Amino acid sequence: MTALTAAVHDPEDYSARHLSVLEGLEAVRKRPGMYIGSTDSRGLTHCMWEIIDNAVDEALGGFCTRIDVVLHADGSVEVRDNGRGIPVDVEPKSGLSGVELVMTKLHAGGKFGTGSYTASGGLHGVGASVVNALSARLDVEVDREGHTNAISFRRGIPGRFDAAGPDAGFTPESGLVRTRRVARKVTGTRVRFWADRQIFLKDADIAREALLERARQTAFLIPGLTISVRDERTEGEEPYEEEFRFDGGIGEFCTFLAPDEPVSDVLRIQGTGQFKETVPVLDENGHMTPTEVERQLEVDVALRWGTGYDTTVRSFVNVIATPKGGTHLAGFDRALVRVINDQLRSTKLLKASDDPVVKEDVLEGLTAVVTVRLPEPQFEGQTKEILGTSAASRIVSQVVGKELRHFLTSTKRAEKQQARAVLEKVANAAKARLAARQQRETQRRKNALENSALPAKLVDCRSEGLERSELFIVEGDSALGTAKLARDSEFQALLPIRGKILNVQKSSVADMLKNAECAAIIQVIGAGSGRTFDVEAARYGRVILMADADVDGAHIRCLLLTLFYRYMRPMLEAGRVYAAVPPLHRIELTNVRKKRGARPEDKYIYTYSDAELHRTLAELEKKGKTWKEPVQRYKGLGEMDADQLAETTMDPRYRTLRRIRVEQAEEAAAVFSLLMGNEVAPRREFIAKGARELDLSRIDA
Structure with a gap:
């Protein structure tokens, strides 16, 4: 990462000496927003999930069954897992242990090659090292090969602390320390970090509810994984604890998300597909070589239709949420519309002359969780919100189309009744959409014949400028x-x-x-x-x-x-x-001194809640000011006169908007x-x- 050391005012006096190179973790501390988005609560939460996601990737590979997250009372965050443990042997090129390597070097980890993870959430290899760079203190303990190996860091630099907490004395020193013996079968990693308040805002904090929601979501996506959350930041109360484990996976997730009564049971669709892609692969000499590789994409979908009108569709790639969809969701939508149209035609619920149903009709009342797992997914942009792997669309469409057609054509009595109910719901949604469109078209034709398309009760403004209107x-x-x-x-x-x-x-x-x-x-x-x-x-x-x-x-x-x-x-x-x-109240002061240039409004004070009223009256009493009793309480906007409404609610100079x-x-x-x-x-x-x-x-x- 290259940056200017100072502003150069003379264009001719601009040479290489004005450039500086930020090495390693210096770039992270200089521009933290590039790596974690912000330095407020959102960025701090992002750091926590970078560490948790490493444990989740172990669970995705089948090596981890339990993750414990602890929010300590001193503001630190600890993540424990029973996975394989970060490698503790020495990496030959750098001469560093595996733990020190992944904690201090950007783009270092086990997710670039083809041997460590078949599917993972971390793709860039910067998660743990970025958290380390932005921590006043970070402790790592790894249980592996019959020993507990420990190492600590201050702002990305390895060393030894002489006491607990981030403010203890620190001596820079590289290398792992074996602290105790454990059974050879015991493996796992424990990471505890204290956010660096030189980087993060003072009020940056981790919201418990957001943590619980995502922990629950992750437990749904990985059946059999137990995720425990413990919040010890409860002053004078017992620590808050909650544990999540869902052996039913996304089938239970779909039921949890559904807001209405079911029209069908939860339909579980699973399948796989193969595709080839050319990707750069790291060879033995450390060079990236374009190589055609055979990939396998696993599809796992849970869906059900309900009596309501809302649509709830969640999509994931290797447990990464893709809120803006992508190729996997496009394939899912295409299969739904194609198969349901075919069935509506074959059951005569749609006549030959009728228009086909569209995605909006099929999705009405649908709750679905669409997940795919594949190595090295291609995302559009850095936020991982949209999957760009083109083969996902074809494979998801084939898997969903085949299984959904099997359900809709089933001869089993219960499934046959549910399939009929789903088809009738979609057909009714299409009829309602067409009726609404016909009504809109009628309204448009009617408006075109009238002098004004706007309602008579609208009191419009004179300006047509969008910025101020x-x-x-x-x-x-x-x-x-x-x-x-x-x-x-x-x-x-x-x-x-x-x-x-x-x-x-x-x-x-x-x-x-x-x-x-x-x-x-x-x-x-x-x-x-x-x-x-x-x-x-x-x-x-x-x-x-x-x-x-x-x-x-x-x-x-x-x-x-x-x-x-x-x-x-x-x-x-x-x-x-x-x-x-x-406002809720108006306080009218009775002993206001008349000053030159004072406005009549200066003798009125407005408050917006009962608590604010009590505070304001107490402050006025301390200052020796008196007011007219009783304090006026507004029961509605209609009780104000125009000047009061303008000053408190409408005038941009004085009003408050939420x-x-x-x-x-x-x-x-x-x-x-x-x-x-x-x-x-x-x-x-x-x-x-x-x-x-x-x-x-x-x-x-």
Whole structure:
């Protein structure tokens, strides 16, 4: 990695002496974002998973059955496994032990050749060494060949610590130390690291829930692997422990992910395929030689259809999640559409004159986990989010097509009934899609004959510039009247909605389009809906949800966000959807000194929560300031006059907006499904648990 040592102002005075070369782990410490993405909590979590993934690769190879992750109270992270253990013998070229080599050299490891791992998650050989470079202290213990071998590092440099913890005295020294004897059959690796706070932000931390979610996911993907998580960062409480093991593999994962009642049982599809590719292979002399190799790709798919409308498809390559799909998912989709169309024709559920069903119809209500395992997968980009290995599409399509056709044509009574139910569900989805398309086309023809395609209740702005324009979706006509006076008509548009819109979480596309409020929102934004939504065509740069600061207002925001999440998700992904934050209280000061240039608003203080109100009143009391009693509490936006609404909620100079991100929308959608879905029992349990936490003094009665 080459970098400039200083800015050179004279173009003629620029020579090789101005260049510097960062060797080894220096490059990692100089530019950590290149290797772990960021130096906040996300980057720290990435470091933890680099170490865990090494143990997971041992489990993928069948050498490891248990992984223990411990979040220690001192901020360190420890990962233990019972795999083969990192090699402790000396690597002849470098003269270093295997442990020291993989911990100090970039692109060193057992995943480049053809002998160590047939499938792995780590491909670049930088994981352990990057974590080592970014750690104030890292300890490694390896059980192998009848001994425990230990070595420690400070910021990537091997040596000896004279006490526990990262601040102990340190003496640089290379080489492993045998600390004790163990049985020859006992093998495994233990890695414990303390993040270097010179690199990471002070508040960088590992979220327990994110760790548990991914640990659960990994345990699903590797049947028989036990993953234990222990969090000792619980002050004054017992450490939190949870253990995951799923012998059913992705079949259990599919059932876990499914949000609705089943139409079919979980169908497990497995198979293999061979393909050839030319890859550079490291020969005995250390040279990379292009070689044609025979590869085997293993396919393992679990899927089931449910009564709902949502689609949940998770795809993985060697336990690496591929959220943006790739060639394996393309082959899966193609096989589903082809086979189901053939069966619908043969069972006469589709007539010869009918249009074939499309992917959208087949995926409605489907929950699926698609996994493939292969050596050295080719990904598009560095993030490993999209599989690029072209042969995966053909092999997955063949395996899934063959097994799915066998299920749909089965003569067994139970499977025959389930296959019929699946085909009828897909056919009904196609009919609903065609009906919705016909309705949209009718609406478009109707709009073309009218003078304006926009709803009459829209109060539009004068500016057509996308950068500044804002659309406020306002709850109720009373708030609309005040908002008209409070807005800047140059760039702020208003669209009122009446009460609570349709719950689109459990409604079809056709029902959503029939709802006047939903249709008006989609029409005003002007970028389409669902798979046809084009964020570049949106008429406004921001969409701001402005509802009362009460339970009903929160419910309305949740309904609106669910509409955006299901049918206009690119707006959320682009960070263009916001929630206005109106105040709850107004404090009117009574002893304000009149200063030249002071505004009338200076004697008012707004607070946005009960806790903030109590803090503010306590601070005012300390300063000897008095206020008018009682403090005004707003029950809705309609109680404010235009000046107050502008200053607190609409004027860009003073207001507070909360940007809604996709990860927040997904969490909200899960809670919304719990509280507003078809399942009554989980909702009753939620209400019963939460009843004890209710503050009765906050109920208006």
